[in-house]
Structure formats: structure tokens, C-alpha cells
Amino acid sequence: MRRWVQPGTSVARPYWGEAIVSELHKRISSAFDVFDHESNHTVDVREIGTIIRSLGCFPTEAQLHDVIAEIEEEEPTGFIRFERFLPTMSRILLEHRFRPVPEDLLLQAFEVLDQQKRGHLDPEELTRYLTQEGEPFTQEEMEEMLSAAVDPDKNLIFYKDFVSVMTVDDPW
Amino acid sequence: MGCGSAKPTQHNQNHKLQLKKSMRSALLIQRWYRQYVARLEMRRRCTWNIFQSIEYAGQQDQIKLYNFFGFLMDHFTPASSERNLISHIFRENEVFQDVEWEPYFCYKSIEVPDTYAGPHLTFPLTVSNITELVEAFKHKEQLHARFVLQLLGETWRLLRVLPNITEVSTCHSKEITICGDLHGHLEDLLLVFYKNGLPSVETPYVFNGDFVDRGKDSIEILLILFAFQLVYPNDVHLNRGNHEDHIVNLRYGFTKEVLGKYRLHGKKILKLLQKIFSWLPLATVIDQKVLILHGGISDTTDLKLIAKLERNRCRQAVKSKGPGGQYSDGEGDRYSAAGRRRVRSLTHSNPATARHELQRRSLQAYSIRTSPNVEEELRERRRWAGLSASYERIHDPISSDSDPDSGEVLETDAEEWKQIVDMLWSDPMLQDGCIPNEVRGGGCYWGPDVTQEVLNRHNLCLLIRSHECKQDGYEFCHNRKVLTIFSASNYYEVGSNRGAYIRLGPDLNPHVVQYQASRSTRELTLRQSVGRTERSALRALREQLFAHKSDLISAFEEYDPEHTGVISMERWAVATETVLHLGLPWRVLRSQLVGCSTQEGMINYNDWFRELALMDPNKELAHTGLLETMYRHHSNLETIFRIIDTDHSGLISFEEFRQTWKLLSSHLKMEISDKAISDLALSIDFNKDGSIDINEFMEAFRLVDCSNGATRLMQLTSTESLYHTS
Numbered sequence: 001m002r003r004w005v006q007p008g009t010s011v012a013r014p015y016w017g018e019a020i021v022s023e024l025h026k027r028i029s030s031a032f033d034v035f036d037h038e039s040n041h042t043v044d045v046r047e048i049g050t051i052i053r054s055l056g057c058f059p060t061e062a063q064l065h066d067v068i069a070e071i072e073e074e075e076p077t078g079f080i081r082f083e084r085f086l087p088t089m090s091r092i093l094l095e096h097r098f099r100p101v102p103e104d105l106l107l108q109a110f111e112v113l114d115q116q117k118r119g120h121l122d123p124e125e126l127t128r129y130l131t132q133e134g135e136p137f138t139q140e141e142m143e144e145m146l147s148a149a150v151d152p153d154k155n156l157i158f159y160k161d162f163v164s165v166m167t168v169d170d171p172w
Numbered sequence: 173m174g175c176g177s178a179k180p181t182q183h184n185q186n187h188k189l190q191l192k193k194s195m196r197s198a199l200l201i202q203r204w205y206r207q208y209v210a211r212l213e214m215r216r217r218c219t220w221n222i223f224q225s226i227e228y229a230g231q232q233d234q235i236k237l238y239n240f241f242g243f244l245m246d247h248f249t250p251a252s253s254e255r256n257l258i259s260h261i262f263r264e265n266e267v268f269q270d271v272e273w274e275p276y277f278c279y280k281s282i283e284v285p286d287t288y289a290g291p292h293l294t295f296p297l298t299v300s301n302i303t304e305l306v307e308a309f310k311h312k313e314q315l316h317a318r319f320v321l322q323l324l325g326e327t328w329r330l331l332r333v334l335p336n337i338t339e340v341s342t343c344h345s346k347e348i349t350i351c352g353d354l355h356g357h358l359e360d361l362l363l364v365f366y367k368n369g370l371p372s373v374e375t376p377y378v379f380n381g382d383f384v385d386r387g388k389d390s391i392e393i394l395l396i397l398f399a400f401q402l403v404y405p406n407d408v409h410l411n412r413g414n415h416e417d418h419i420v421n422l423r424y425g426f427t428k429e430v431l432g433k434y435r436l437h438g439k440k441i442l443k444l445l446q447k448i449f450s451w452l453p454l455a456t457v458i459d460q461k462v463l464i465l466h467g468g469i470s471d472t473t474d475l476k477l478i479a480k481l482e483r484n485r486c487r488q489a490v491k492s493k494g495p496g497g498q499y500s501d502g503e504g505d506r507y508s509a510a511g512r513r514r515v516r517s518l519t520h521s522n523p524a525t526a527r528h529e530l531q532r533r534s535l536q537a538y539s540i541r542t543s544p545n546v547e548e549e550l551r552e553r554r555r556w557a558g559l560s561a562s563y564e565r566i567h568d569p570i571s572s573d574s575d576p577d578s579g580e581v582l583e584t585d586a587e588e589w590k591q592i593v594d595m596l597w598s599d600p601m602l603q604d605g606c607i608p609n610e611v612r613g614g615g616c617y618w619g620p621d622v623t624q625e626v627l628n629r630h631n632l633c634l635l636i637r638s639h640e641c642k643q644d645g646y647e648f649c650h651n652r653k654v655l656t657i658f659s660a661s662n663y664y665e666v667g668s669n670r671g672a673y674i675r676l677g678p679d680l681n682p683h684v685v686q687y688q689a690s691r692s693t694r695e696l697t698l699r700q701s702v703g704r705t706e707r708s709a710l711r712a713l714r715e716q717l718f719a720h721k722s723d724l725i726s727a728f729e730e731y732d733p734e735h736t737g738v739i740s741m742e743r744w745a746v747a748t749e750t751v752l753h754l755g756l757p758w759r760v761l762r763s764q765l766v767g768c769s770t771q772e773g774m775i776n777y778n779d780w781f782r783e784l785a786l787m788d789p790n791k792e793l794a795h796t797g798l799l800e801t802m803y804r805h806h807s808n809l810e811t812i813f814r815i816i817d818t819d820h821s822g823l824i825s826f827e828e829f830r831q832t833w834k835l836l837s838s839h840l841k842m843e844i845s846d847k848a849i850s851d852l853a854l855s856i857d858f859n860k861d862g863s864i865d866i867n868e869f870m871e872a873f874r875l876v877d878c879s880n881g882a883t884r885l886m887q888l889t890s891t892e893s894l895y896h897t898s
Contacts, residue, residue, distance in 0.1 A: 026742060026759060027759065030757040030758075030759040030760045031214070031757070031760065033757050034214060034217050034218055034221065034757050034760065035217065037602070038601065038602055038603060039755070040603070049206075049210060050210040050213045050214060050217075051214075052210075053206065053207045053210030053211065054210050054211050054213075054214035057207070058203050058204065058207045059203070060199065060202075060203050061202075061206075100207075101200055101203060101204040101207075105200065106200065106201070106204055108197075109196075109197035109198075109200040109201050110197070110201065112193050112194055112196075112197040113194055113197055113198070115190075129194060129197075129198045129201075130198055130201065130202060133194065133195045133198035133199070134195055134196075134198035134199035134200075134201075134202050135199060135202050135203075136202075137202060137205075141205075141206075141209070144209070145205055166208060
């Protein structure tokens with residue numbers, strides 16, 4: 001992504017430092033490699049979402065589909081090649097696309113669902129929202145979230161605690 | 173809210189707004205949660221890769237061990253001072269004459285004391301015997317050696333009459349249950365029985381190999397499976413796995429388990445099991461349509477050939493540089509295929525030809541006319557290579573012995589050998605083709621085109637195999653034509669994976685049932701489960717790093733010509749991969765492995781090693797370079813030691829230790845002075861009695877995790893570490 005400079009002019013800094021881009025490429029490559037089971041620079045298309053998200057992005061499912069459409073082969077093979085993934089992913093990271101969800105916004109989102117402002121939600125309520133609205137969860141996703149979110153004694157979701165536990169700085 | 177009103181009311185508007193907000197909120201939560209799960213999945217996958225790469229590296233080590241034996245053979249000359257040691261080692265593979273083994277394995281002289289509170293088996297076995305046995309094992313009781321030997325004797329008698337490929341049918345609307353690797357995980361077997369029912373005429377089972385090693389209840393699993401097979405021989409079917417192999421058992425824990433549980437009779441039990449393993453059937457076919465075997469296939473798999481061969485000749489998978497050239501490290505075959513065929517003809521030809529054949533054989537260059545000493549050594553060598561048992565037999569061939577097992581382990585044909593090893597060691601791959609399986613060192617990787625071709629050729633519709641651990645306990649591949657089934661849950665670590673089994677009815681549609689032993693793991697959240705497995709994997713990885721310390725430091729120093737002691741993260745990653753060859757994403761793992769001194773992406777590598785591990789100061793040994801090398805090869809060393817310690821006393825003499833170490837270091841092309849080895853031997857002899865306790869020796873390699881205070885770590889490949897309780 002370098003901008004070429006006309007010879008003779010003063011050397012302007014490239015738009016994105018070479019070091020930064022190189023660093024970025026290494027990060028992307030490492031994440032890609034984890035799923036490159038055959039060591040042939042391809043990954044199953046179904047793992048792309050995991051890879052993109054593990055690099056710190058928070059796309060919606062719709063956004064993810066768009067990205068995949070961009071990097072798929074003309075005749076989709078079910079596999080994504082690294083040569084196509086790298087430039088797209090680099091752009092995504094450099095442009096800071098699919099920004100993270102800040103903790104306070106997340107909390108507000110839960111509060112919106114908690115119409116009676118009780119400070120907690122019933123598992124059934126949350127299930128209804130998340131499996132019917134937005135980009136619905138699958139049953140498996142819902143069950144997994146509930147297993148982490150529901151207070152086993154009271155059978156309620158104290159979302160404030162839940163959010164703070166889940167947003168603890170993850171070493172990865 | 174009146175009908176026909178044109179303007180939306182305030183209430184309506186608020187409602188719509190609320191809907192919109194809640195939709196946006198749901199979207200936000202979903203977006204955030206999916207990202208969280210993805211990061212967790214990334215961690216889980218990394219952890220998985222760590223375990224797998226270390227496990228397979230361990231299997232590669234196994235191959236190095238075999239190469240070492242090959243090396244010993246090459247250096248086995250009468251003048252060599254290590255001669256005694258080597259013949260001592262080879263005596264381990266002694267083969268009994270038929271007339272010898274019956275009394276040897278006889279259980280009748282073994283008395284069962286009145287104090288024995290475990291089950292008493294009566295033969296022929298009954299259903300109540302088995303239920304008593306299962307209950308006893310549930311309560312952690314042990315079966316007395318007398319009954320073990322008796323049961324094993326009966327099993328051997330049964331297995332001998334079974335064909336190589338068992339044919340089963342789902343007539344009478346029976347559903348057949350198929351289990352994969354169990355690896356000594358008794359709680360998983362019991363869980364399967366609990367969920368699915370005990371084996372019986374109504375509930376037939378196929379157990380697809382790898383019953384032993386790694387877990388702590390391998391012998392109990394074997395006894396249960398054999399017992400069920402004896403009572404229901406038409407409804408319980410066992411396939412051999414690559415771990416049903418006594419050399420593999422030496423390394424992966426089964427040998428040690430048996431010797432520990434049966435101090436007096438363990439050796440006999442193991443010898444009898446050697447025979448039994450070689451007699452286990454190789455595959456099962458259901459309704460002539462579904463093929464079940466442990467590892468997989470290759471492009472040359474031929475069931476007709478497999479059905480005809482003599483499977484009991486294949487005692488262990490890898491003999492120094494086997495025929496297919498698959499296990500060679502590029503040094504080429506020691507035995508030409510032609511040489512092998514000639515060897516086989518030795519027992520079937522008349523003495524005159526035999527002598528002639530011997531002289532021309534590429535194997536050993538000794539002529540018949542040499543001294544008796546050399547002839548004795550020749551015999552030893554041949555025994556090691558698994559050839560005809562005695563020189564005398566060559567002069568007296570074909571003593572019309574109907575017992576095919578009469579004290580001989582004949583060399584199988586190269587082609588037959590390959591068929592068996594391919595069946596037990598191969599793995600599927602996603603690309604087309606068929607290539608040698610270098611990761612495991614045996615068998616091959618086969619692609620979807622090979623599956624298609626082999627299934628078509630044999631008119632089959634599905635291949636069920638095991639051999640590879642899967643996170644969900646099972647996995648389809650090759651267009652759902654290949655199904656991997658793995659029945660040992662928590663295989664790498666508590667929470668690492670589920671186990672599964674298959675139910676197959678007359679429609680031949682596999683139905684998979686999953687489970688996970690230990691209630692506590694089921695209740696772990698995804699996050700906790702990943703965390704726990706992760707910590708375990710990282711521990712194992714840190715040990716590997718420590719074992720390669722000198723090589724790593726050399727590699728780092730190459731990037732640090734000015735000896736600043738500091739290199740960049742990127743270089744750290746490259747150097748580490750170059751040394752360890754584990755194929756892991758080091759950059760991703762960096763934050764977990766490097767805690768110290770990382771300013772601006774640089775690492776002080778000496779500090780890093782200090783933080784990695786410390787030797788227990790009491791056992792600190794002077795020659796740290798030597799120590800590190802020994803640590804790296806400790807699994808091989810342990811295996812070698814156990815082979816030397818043929819009376820399984822747990823002790824070897826100084827001299828034996830010294831000679832072994834000398835041989836190994838020569839093989840590894842290392843320069844180690846005699847004095848260094850002697851000093852080492854002396855320092856390891858902690859109780860100063862002139863002999864080395866193998867267990868003491870292995871103790872010397874425990875690491876103390878400095879970041880974890882009092883926690884002591886075990887090497888992943890050390891057998892104790894795999895006896896974790898879940």
C-alpha cells in the first residue's frame with residue numbers, strides 16, 4: 001500500500017510505514033497458518049470468520065459475507081487462498097474497519113433489552129431477543145452463551161457482571 | 173390506534189423506536205459475542221496444534237529409536253566391546269519354541285491367596301463372570317495374575333482361529349456399535365457401556381484398536397474386551413491398532429503399567445500379550461459394504477491379499493528400515509526386497525539350497541563355515557530381524573508342524589508388510605494422491621481419490637477408522653465416505669475433546685453418539701475448558717523449549733552478532749521454529765511463552781530461559797550440555813533402558829548405562845567424554861550402590877516450574893504424566 005513518490009521530490013513518508021505493513025502481514029499470516037491444516041496456504045472458508053475476528057475485528061455476519069465474497073475464487077471451491085486473503089485483510093486492519101464494541105455500549109445494549117431496568121434478564125428473554133432479532137444466534141450459540149452468562153443459583157443473567165467478566169483483557 | 177388514522181400515534185412511534193433499539197442492541201451483543209467466541213476458538217485450535225505436533229514429534233522419536241537399533245546392528249561386530257550389551261538387548265526379542273511356551277505361560281502353578289478379594293474367574297467364562305469383572309474394575313480392584321494368564325491363554329486360543337478380516341452382518345435388525353481408540357481410558361469404556369449397553373447377542377460391538385497406552389487402565393480394558401469376546405465370540409469383534417505392538421508399548425506406557433500392577437508375573441503377561449496382539453484381526457467388514465479398520469488405507473490396499481496373509485508374523489510395525497522404505501531416513505533399505513524373499517524361502521527349501529541362499533544374502537555377510545561364536549551371533553541377529561528361530565531348523569526344515577506359531581516369526585513378504593502397516597498407521601488428507609506419512613513415520617497419507625478408488629474396487633460404501641483424536645470424537649471426510657471415530661475423551665487433557673461411538677443399523681447409515689467422561693468437564697464453560705487445556709499444552713511446550721536450550725541460544729546468537737543479549741520478536745519466532753520444527757504459530761503463542769523483558773518488541777533471550785525452567789537444585793548436574801541432550805532423548809533412553817533391564821527389576825548396572833549412553837551418543841554424533849558419562853552415572857546413583865535405578869534416573873528430569881511455585885512438571889512423553897486423573 002505504498003504511495004510512490006516522484007523522483008526528485010523530497011522524500012515524503014509512505015502513507016503506511018513499511019515496518020507497520022510488514023508487521024501486519026506477519027500477524028495475518030500467523031493467524032491464517034493456525035487453520036492451514038495442509039500447509040498449502042489455504043483455509044476452509046468456514047474458518048475465515050474466526051481468523052478475521054481473532055485479529056481484533058468485530059464484523060457482523062453480513063459484513064463477513066461481503067468480505068468472503070470478495071476473496072472467494074470466481075468458482076467457489078470452499079477454500080480461501082492466502083494470496084487473496086492477505087491484501088483484503090491488510091486493508092481491513094489498516095483502515096480499522098469493523099471496530100470493537102466498547103464495553104459501555106455493550107452495557108447499554110443489555111440495558112435496552114432490560115426494559116424494566118431490573119439489572120438482570122431472564123434466560124428466556126435474552127434467548128428470545130438473540131435468536132429472533134438482529135442476526136439470530138443458532139441454538140448452539142445461544143446455549144453456549146447461556147452456560148457462561150446465567151447465574152446458576154438464581155437462573156438470571158446479571159449482565160453487568162457478565163460483561164465485565166467477558167471483557168477481561170484477553171492475552172491473545 | 174383508531175382504524176384509518178393517518179398519523180401514527182406517539183405510542184406507536186415509541187413502540188417502533190423501542191423495537192428498533194432492541195434490534196440494534198441484539199445485533200451489537202451478537203457481534204460482540206461472536207468475536208469473543210472466535211478468539212476462544214483460535215486459542216483452542218492453537219492448543220490443539222501444540223498437542224498434536226508434540227505427540228507426532230514423539231512418534232517420530234520412536235522412528236529414531238528404531239533407526240538407533242538399526243545402527244546397533246550395523247556396528248555389531250564380534251570385536252566390538254558393546255557386543256554383550258547389544259546381544260543382551262536383542263535377547264529381549266527371543267522367540268519361544270512351541271514346546272517351551274506352554275509351561276512358561278502356565279497359570280496352574282500360580283496360587284491365589286485367601287487374602288485376595290478380587291473376582292475369581294471360572295472357565296469357560298460366563299456372563300456373571302464378566303459382570304463381576306466389570307464391577308471389580310469399577311471399584312479399582314485388580315484381577316489376580318493367575319486369572320489374567322488364564323484369560324489371556326483362552327483369548328489367544330480363540331484369536332488364532334479367527335480370520336484376518338471379520339465379516340459381520342446386520343441381520344435380525346441388529347444395530348452394531350463401533351468404538352474407536354480407548355487408550356486405557358476405562359471410564360470412557362464404562363460410560364459407553366452405560367449409555368449403550370453391555371456387549372451381548374443383542375448388542376454387538378466392534379472395537380477398532382488402540383486399547384492400550386497413555387491411559388492408566390489399559391490392562392483392565394484389555395481384560396474386559398477379551399472376556400466379552402470369549403463369551404460372545406460372534407458379537408464382539410476386535411481390530412488391531414498400531415498400539416497393539418510391544419515396542420510401541422515400551423514407550424507409551426502400557427509395559428510400565430503392567431509391570432507396575434503385576435510385579436511378579438508382569439513379564440509373562442506381556443510376553444503372552446505380544447502373541448495375542450499379533451493375532452488380533454486386522455479389519456472388520458459389515459454387510460460387505462462397510463470397512464472398519466484402525467488407521468486407514470493406501471492406493472495399494474488389497475483386501476484379498478490381506479485376507480490371505482499370515483498376520484501373526486507382523487509382531488511389530490517397524491523393524492529397522494522396513495521394506496517399503498517408508499521408515500528410512502534416507503539411508504536406503506538395508507534389506508532389498510529380493511533379499512527378503514530369499515530369506516523367506518529358507519525354511520521351505522532343502523538344506524543345500526538354504527546354505528547357498530545364506531551365503532548370498534545381503535543381510536549378514538557371515539558364511540556358514542565361521543566359528544560357532546559367530547554363528548551364535550548370527551542367530552541372535554536373525555532373531556532380532558525376526559527370522560527363522562534357529563540355525564538348526566535350516567538343516568531340518570518342515571518338521572511337519574501344524575502349529576503355525578511354533579517358535580518362529582518369519583519375515584513377511586515386503587508387500588504384505590506394507591499392507592498391514594498401511595492399515596494400522598495411515599491418515600486421510602484433503603488433497604488427492606497417496607504419499608508416505610512422514611509425520612508418524614509409518615503408513616501413508618491418502619486422499620479422496622484413493623478412497624473412491626479403493627471403495628469402488630471392493631464394492632464398499634463407507635470406511636470407518638480411528639487413529640486420530642478429534643475434538644468432537646468423530647469427523648467425516650472425503651465426501652462423507654470416511655468416518656473417523658475416537659472414543660477416548662479428554663485425551664490430551666481434561667476438557668480437550670469428547671469421545672464418541674457409532675451405531676450402525678441395516679441401512680448402514682452411521683449414527684454418532686458423543687460423550688465426555690467426568691461430570692466436571694461437562695460443566696466447564698467453553699472458556700474454562702479451553703483455559704485448562706491451554707495451560708497444559710503450554711507447559712508441554714515450555715518443556716520442549718527447555719530441552720532445546722543450547723540450539724535455541726545458538727540460533728538467537730546468530731541474529732545477535734554484537735552479543736547484546738536481545739533480539740526482535742520476529743527473529744525469535746523464526747529461530748524457534750527453525751530449531752523445533754513443530755510448525756506452530758510462534759507469534760500467536762508469544763504472549764503466553766514470553767513474559768519477561770519485552771520492550772518495544774524485543775526479547776532478552778537469556779532472561780527468557782531463566783524464567784522458563786529451573787532444575788531442582790539438589791539434583792543439579794555439572795554437565796549441563798549433556799543433561800540437556802539426555803533430556804531431549806529421555807524417552808528413547810527410557811525405552812532403551814527398559815529393554816536392557818530384561819528382568820524388569822528397575823535396575824541397570826553402571827556399565828550397562830555407560831555403554832548405552834556411549835552408543836546413543838555415537839549414533840547422535842555427539843562428542844561426550846567417557847569421564848563425563850562416568851561422572852553422570854555416579855551422580856545419578858543416588859544411593860551409591862553401583863547400580864542405577866531407572867526411575868531415579870527419570871526423576872532427575874523433572875522440572876520445577878518457577879512461575880508456578882511448588883508445582884512440579886512432568887514431561888509429556890513420560891508415562892507418569894499421562895496417568896492424570898480427570
